[in-house]
Amino acid sequence: MSQPTNAAGQPQNDPKLPPREYTHPGLPEPENKDYAVIGKSKPKIDAREKVTGQARYTADLKFPNMLYGKILTSPYAHARILSIDTSEAEKLPGVKAVITHKDVPTLKYGISPARWDENIFCSETVKFVGDKVAAVACIDEETCYKALKAIKVDYEVLPAVLDPLHAMDEDAPQIHPEYPRNNNTEIHQDFGDVDAAFKQADYVRTDFFVGNRTYQAPLEPHTATSIWQDGKLTVYSSTQSPHYFQYYIAREFGLPMGDVRVIKTYVGGGFGGKLEPTGLEFAGAALSKITGRPVKMFYDRAEMFAHNRGRHRQYMKLTTGVDKEGMILGVHADFIMDGGAYTSLGIASAYYAGAMLTLTYEFDNYRFDMHRVYTNLPACGAQRGHGAPQPRYAFEAHLDNIAKDLGIDPIEIRLKNARRPNTVTPNDYVVNSCEMVACLEKARDVSGWRDKKGHLPPGRGIGIATGSFVSGAGYPIYRTDLPQASAMIKVGEDGTAATLYTGATDIGQGSDTILCQMAAEAMGYTYEQMKIVAADTETTPHDFGAYASRQTLMSGAAVKQAGEEVKTQLLETAGQMLDFPPEQLEVRLGKIFAKDNPDTILTTFEDVARTFFVRKGPLTGRGSYAPPKLGGKFKGAPVGTSPAYSFAAQVSEVEIDQETGEVAVLDVWDVHDCGQVINPALLHAQVHGALYMGMGEAIWEEVRFDKNGKIANPTLGEYRLPTALDMPRVHSSLVPSYEPAGPWGVKEVGEGATLPTMGCFRNAIFDAMGVSVNSLPLTPEKVWSALREKRKADGEEVWDPMTCECYLED
Amino acid sequence: MQAIADKQGVKRYLVDVTVNGDDYSVVVKANTLLVNLLRDEIDLTGTKKGCELGDCGSCTVLLDGKPVDACLVLALEADGCDVITIEGVAQHGELDKLQRSFADNAAIQCGYCTPGMILSAKALLTRNPKPTEPEVRAAISGNLCRCTGYVNIVKAVMAAASGEVTA
Ligand code: FES
Ligand code: FES
Numbered sequence: 001m002s003q004p005t006n007a008a009g010q011p012q013n014d015p016k017l018p019p020r021e022y023t024h025p026g027l028p029e030p031e032n033k034d035y036a037v038i039g040k041s042k043p044k045i046d047a048r049e050k051v052t053g054q055a056r057y058t059a060d061l062k063f064p065n066m067l068y069g070k071i072l073t074s075p076y077a078h079a080r081i082l083s084i085d086t087s088e089a090e091k092l093p094g095v096k097a098v099i100t101h102k103d104v105p106t107l108k109y110g111i112s113p114a115r116w117d118e119n120i121f122c123s124e125t126v127k128f129v130g131d132k133v134a135a136v137a138c139i140d141e142e143t144c145y146k147a148l149k150a151i152k153v154d155y156e157v158l159p160a161v162l163d164p165l166h167a168m169d170e171d172a173p174q175i176h177p178e179y180p181r182n183n184n185t186e187i188h189q190d191f192g193d194v195d196a197a198f199k200q201a202d203y204v205r206t207d208f209f210v211g212n213r214t215y216q217a218p219l220e221p222h223t224a225t226s227i228w229q230d231g232k233l234t235v236y237s238s239t240q241s242p243h244y245f246q247y248y249i250a251r252e253f254g255l256p257m258g259d260v261r262v263i264k265t266y267v268g269g270g271f272g273g274k275l276e277p278t279g280l281e282f283a284g285a286a287l288s289k290i291t292g293r294p295v296k297m298f299y300d301r302a303e304m305f306a307h308n309r310g311r312h313r314q315y316m317k318l319t320t321g322v323d324k325e326g327m328i329l330g331v332h333a334d335f336i337m338d339g340g341a342y343t344s345l346g347i348a349s350a351y352y353a354g355a356m357l358t359l360t361y362e363f364d365n366y367r368f369d370m371h372r373v374y375t376n377l378p379a380c381g382a383q384r385g386h387g388a389p390q391p392r393y394a395f396e397a398h399l400d401n402i403a404k405d406l407g408i409d410p411i412e413i414r415l416k417n418a419r420r421p422n423t424v425t426p427n428d429y430v431v432n433s434c435e436m437v438a439c440l441e442k443a444r445d446v447s448g449w450r451d452k453k454g455h456l457p458p459g460r461g462i463g464i465a466t467g468s469f470v471s472g473a474g475y476p477i478y479r480t481d482l483p484q485a486s487a488m489i490k491v492g493e494d495g496t497a498a499t500l501y502t503g504a505t506d507i508g509q510g511s512d513t514i515l516c517q518m519a520a521e522a523m524g525y526t527y528e529q530m531k532i533v534a535a536d537t538e539t540t541p542h543d544f545g546a547y548a549s550r551q552t553l554m555s556g557a558a559v560k561q562a563g564e565e566v567k568t569q570l571l572e573t574a575g576q577m578l579d580f581p582p583e584q585l586e587v588r589l590g591k592i593f594a595k596d597n598p599d600t601i602l603t604t605f606e607d608v609a610r611t612f613f614v615r616k617g618p619l620t621g622r623g624s625y626a627p628p629k630l631g632g633k634f635k636g637a638p639v640g641t642s643p644a645y646s647f648a649a650q651v652s653e654v655e656i657d658q659e660t661g662e663v664a665v666l667d668v669w670d671v672h673d674c675g676q677v678i679n680p681a682l683l684h685a686q687v688h689g690a691l692y693m694g695m696g697e698a699i700w701e702e703v704r705f706d707k708n709g710k711i712a713n714p715t716l717g718e719y720r721l722p723t724a725l726d727m728p729r730v731h732s733s734l735v736p737s738y739e740p741a742g743p744w745g746v747k748e749v750g751e752g753a754t755l756p757t758m759g760c761f762r763n764a765i766f767d768a769m770g771v772s773v774n775s776l777p778l779t780p781e782k783v784w785s786a787l788r789e790k791r792k793a794d795g796e797e798v799w800d801p802m803t804c805e806c807y808l809e810d
Numbered sequence: 811m812q813a814i815a816d817k818q819g820v821k822r823y824l825v826d827v828t829v830n831g832d833d834y835s836v837v838v839k840a841n842t843l844l845v846n847l848l849r850d851e852i853d854l855t856g857t858k859k860g861c862e863l864g865d866c867g868s869c870t871v872l873l874d875g876k877p878v879d880a881c882l883v884l885a886l887e888a889d890g891c892d893v894i895t896i897e898g899v900a901q902h903g904e905l906d907k908l909q910r911s912f913a914d915n916a917a918i919q920c921g922y923c924t925p926g927m928i929l930s931a932k933a934l935l936t937r938n939p940k941p942t943e944p945e946v947r948a949a950i951s952g953n954l955c956r957c958t959g960y961v962n963i964v965k966a967v968m969a970a971a972s973g974e975v976t977a
Binding site: 041043044046047048049050051052053054055056057059060062216217218219220221266267268269271300301507508509510681682684685688689691692693695715716717721723724725727730 | 849853854855856857858859860861862863865866868895896897899900905909910912913914915916918919920921922923924925928946947948950951952953954955956957958959960961962963964
C-alpha cells in the first residue's frame with residue numbers, strides 16, 4: 001500500500017523527467033445567474049453515504065439463509081464438451097446445488113436482438129477461455145472453489161481462431177455454425193459519390209491504423225444476488241440498466257416482466273461493461289430457484305477480464321481526398337473488428353465505428369465498410385465512447401498526415417472543415433447546436449498553440465484532435481414503443497420534502513444529483529429538500545438506464561416535465577389561497593411571489609403543498625420523454641442517431657525521452673461544447689475521468705493473450721491502469737452553447753471526452769519526433785522503434801539490441 | 811493465541827482486535843484475510859474489495875496507524891492491533907475534514923475507491939500535515955480510481971491539508 005512504486009511496479013518518479021508542478025484543473029466558469037438550482041456545483045446527493053462507508057454495493061448485501069455461487073469456466077479457447085461429471089462436487093459437504101446446461105433454459109440470449117448467440121451454459125462447444133460451463137451454490141465461498149475443482153469436464157480441444165485478420169479465411173475453424181466464415185456483422189454504407197470525390201481531389205492519401213483491446217475495468221467487480229421466491233424473482237445487481245436486465249431475465253425464464261424485479265444498489269463504475277446481463281443473474285436465478293435460497297454470485301478480477309465486453313480492437317484503413325486548401329471532399333473507411341466469441345453489443349459498436357466519423361468535419365461523400373468477425377477470444381462490447389474512439393484516433397492521425405503533406409497547420413485544417421450548427425451529416429444525422437469552431441479556437445488559445453507549434457524544444461510536441469458523441473441513442477436496444485424515459489415526483493404531505501422516482505441509473509457519474517437539481521429547478525423548490533428513489537424496476541418508472549450518454553438529456557426531459565406538472569398544480573392552489581391569478585405567480589427556491597414583484601414573498605411552497613394535500617391528496621407530477629423520429633432510410637440508419645451531439649477539441653503537450661521512447665504527457669486541454677451545464681463540478685469531473693480513460697488506452701492499457709488464447713495480464717496492475725502519478729495537468733473548459741432539443745439546453749459529456757484523447761497524443765508525438773505510431777497503445781517500445789526506423793532512414797548509425805555482441809558471454 | 815480444531819481437524823484461532831475503538835474477539839481460520847474479517851464477521855462493509863491481489867487499494871485500512879491493503883493481511887496478523895476503517899473516520903457523526911473535502915471538491919464518483927483513498931490520505935496528513943502535490947500523488951498511488959482521473963481527489967486532499975476545509 002502506498003509504496004513508492006506505481007501499479008506496474010515501476011518507480012514512481014522517473015528521475016530523467018523534469019519535476020512536475022501540477023496546477024488545478026478546470027477554468028472557472030461563470031455561475032449561471034438565471035437559474036436557481038441548475039448551473040450550480042451542488043455536492044453529490046450521495047456524498048455522505050460514500051465518504052462514510054455507509055453506501056452499500058451489491059456485494060455488501062447479506063440476506064438470511066444466503067448461499068454463495070460461482071461459475072465454472074472453460075480453460076480452452078475452443079473445445080468440444082464430451083462429458084460433464086458433477087457427482088463428486090455434489091457429494092462435498094456444504095454444496096447445495098451444481099448445475100449445467102441440462103438444468104437451465106436453453107433459449108439463446110444476448111443484448112443485440114439481431115444476433116442472440118449466448119447460452120447460460122455451453123452444451124456442445126466452449127468458444128473462449130472463460131466460457132461458462134457449470135455453476136455451484138454453496139454455504140460459503142471457500143466451498144464454492146472446492147466444488148468447482150471437483151467438477152470433471154472432458155474436452156476435445158479444437159483448433160481456435162485467435163487472429164481476427166484470418167477469421168474469415170476459407171479454412172478457418174468455424175465458431176458459430178449459423179454464421180459462416182465467422183462473419184458476425186458486415187456493413188457497407190455509401191453516401192454521395194466517393195469515387196468521383198477522389199477523382200476530383202488534388203490529393204488522396206491512405207493510412208492504416210490498429211487499435212487495442214481494452215477493458216472497462218470498473219473498480220467494483222460484477223455481482224448479483226438473486227432471490228427466487230413463490231415464482232417471483234428479485235435480483236440485486238451492479239447494473240447500468242435495471243430495465244434491460246429485467247427484460248432479458250424475464251424473457252430467458254419465461255416470466256412476465258412483472259414477476260422480475262431488478263434493483264440497482266450503489267454501483268462502483270460501469271463504463272459500458274455493466275449494461276448487459278453478465279451470466280451471474282441467469283446462473284444465480286437458476287440456483288436460487290433450485291435451492292429456494294438467496295444466491296450471491298460474483299466475478300473475481302480475472303473472471304471480469306475474461307467476461308470482458310470491453311473495447312473492440314479495430315484494424316482501420318482510411319482513404320481521404322482533399323483539395324489544395326485541405327477541404328475534405330470524400331472519405332472511405334474500411335475496418336475490421338475483432339468481436340470475440342459472441343455478439344454482445346458488437347453490432348452497434350460496428351455501426352458506431354464508422355457512423356460517428358461524419359460528425360466533427362463536414363463532407364458529403366462517405367463510404368464505410370466493416371466486418372466484425374468472431375474469434376475464440378472474450379466477447380467485446382460497448383466501452384465509453386462505444387465503437388467510436390479508435391476510428392477517431394485513426395482519422396485524427398490521418399488528418400494530421402494530410403495536413404503535414406499539404407503544409408497546413410493542424411488546427412487550420414480542422415477549422416476549415418469543422419462542422420457548423422444546423423447541418424446534416426451525409427449519413428442523415430441532424431445536428432442542431434454545434435460549437436466545433438469555438439472549441440477549436442478556444443483549445444488553440446488556452447493551450448498557447450500559436451507560441452508552441454514549431455517552437456518547442458527538441459523532444460517536445462503539441463497535438464490536437466476532435467470528437468463528438470450522441471446525447472442518448474435515438475432508438476432503444478430492442479424494438480419497443482416504450483418512451484425512453486419517465487419520472488414521477490411526490491411532494492411530502494407537509495411540503496418540506498419531495499421525492500423523485502426515476503429509472504435513471506447512477507453508476508457514479510452523478511445522475512441522481514443532477515436529476516434532483518433539475519426536479520427542484522422545474523418545481524421552484526430547493527435541491528437540499530430533494531430525495532431520490534432510483535433504478536428499481538418495481539418502485540420507479542421506466543427508463544432505459546445509463547448508456548449512450550443519454551440520461552441528462554432524456555431522463556432530464558422527463559424529470560423536467562414532472563417538475564413542471566407539480567409547479568402548475570402548486571401555483572393553481574396558491575392562486576386559490578391568495579385569490580390571485582395563478583399564471584401571474586412564480587415559485588423559486590420554495591418562495592412564491594407575483595411575477596412582477598419578485599421581492600415580496602406571498603407564501604411558501606411548503607404551505608401551499610400542505611394545503612394541496614389536505615384538499616386533494618398527494619401532490620405528484622409525472623413526465624416522460626420520447627425523441628422525435630430520427631435518421632435516414634438506409635440499413636443501419638438508426639445507429640448513431642440522437643436528439644443532440646456534443647463536440648470537443650483536445651490539445652496535448654508531450655515530452656518524449658528520445659533514448660527510451662517514453663512519453664510524458666505534460667498538459668491536456670479539453671474544450672467542450674456540451675450545451676447548458678447543470679452541475680459544473682460534476683461535469684468537469686466527467687471530463688477528467690473520460691480523459692483519464694482515454695489516456696490509459698492511448699499509452700498503457702491493453703488486454704494481451706498467450707498463444708492459447710488465455711489472457712496474459714488479467715490483473716489491474718499488469719493491465720496497467722494509470723495511477724495518480726501518471727496523470728498530466730488537466731485543463732477542462734467549456735464554450736457557451738445551448739441545445740434546443742435538450743431540457744434547458746443540455747447535451748452529453750460523459751463519453752465525448754474519451755474520443756479525442758488517443759488521437760491528440762499520437763499527433764503530439766508526431767509533432768515532437770516526426771514519427772507516426774500507427775497502433776495503440778503508444779507504448780515506449782513502439783515510439784522507440786519508430787524513432788529507430790527514422791534514424792536508420794536518415795542514415796544515422798543505430799544500435800541493434802538483437803545483434804549486439806556486448807551481451808554475449810565470453 | 812487460543813486455537814481449537816473443527817471436525818476435519820482445521821484449526822481456528824481467537825483473534826483480539828480493536829476496530830474503530832471497539833474491542834472484538836473473533837474466531838478465524840489461519841487463512842482468513844483481514845478484509846473478510848472486517849466485512850463478513852463484523853459487517854464493516856465500507857472496506858471494499860476490487861481485486862484481492864493488492865493492486866487496487868480499495869481495501870485500505872489503517873493498521874496501527876499505517877495504511878495497508880486488508881486483502882494482503884491475515885486476520886491473525888491483526889491480533890492485538892488497532893484497526894481504523896472508513897466507518898471509524900467520522901467522529902460522533904461529524905465528518906472528518908478529508909471526508910468533507912472529498913464531498914466539496916467533487917472527488918467522488920462511484921465511490922468505490924473513496925474509503926481507501928480517504929484512509930491513505932488520512933495516513934499521509936497524519937505524518938505530513940502539509941504535503942506537496944507530488945507527495946499527495948505518491949501517497950495515493952497505491953489506490954486506483956477508474957472514475958475521476960485523480961484530479962479532484964488530489965485537489966480535495968490538498969484543500970483538506972491547507973485548511974480550506976474545516977471539519
Ligand atoms: S482488494 Fe485489496 S488491493 Fe484490491
Ligand atoms: S470514484 Fe469510482 S473508482 Fe474512484
